[in-house]
Amino acid sequence: MIKEIKMPDVGTTVESVILIKWLKKEGEQVKRGESICEVQTDKANVEIESIASGVLLKQIVAEDSEISVGTIIAYIGEPGESIPK
Template identity: 45%
Template sequence: MAIEEGAIVTILRVPKSGGIPTTKVRVVRWFKKEGSKVKQGEPVVELETDKVNYELDSPAAGILLKIVAAVDAQVPVGDPLGCIGQLGETLPEF
């Protein structure tokens, strides 16, 4: 799974692609803006590898508190894309 759950915030990370050997992805677009509500299982961001585009779903319900990786950014597998939680929660430093 592409999340890291702490006591406060869920960190959305670039997942390892099962059958696609890749070391990084490009952020194509965000479906939500910072401060928007998200539902668990709802597409949050579109990512692109050398071979395929795919949507990454929210692993948790809450608020998209921070977008860490901007559109067109090249993000290594395992690195953070954004943070989901509740308003007022403390965000990790990146």
């Protein structure tokens, strides 16, 4: 089953962040709790952890993009699963 990975709330005053680096590539195996990307807030850089185990099927957000809390950043699932459009 495909899981949407959304940008979590990383601080009480943070409404948007910049995704500065993907730590996992599409097609790589990911474990729940493993860091998949790094974002920059107004105060610090923070690693974002996966909420599910599986394969990183698709990175939705490009590096150096500004995103809001709650935005879907990636899909994780089993190899060969279809990504929602």
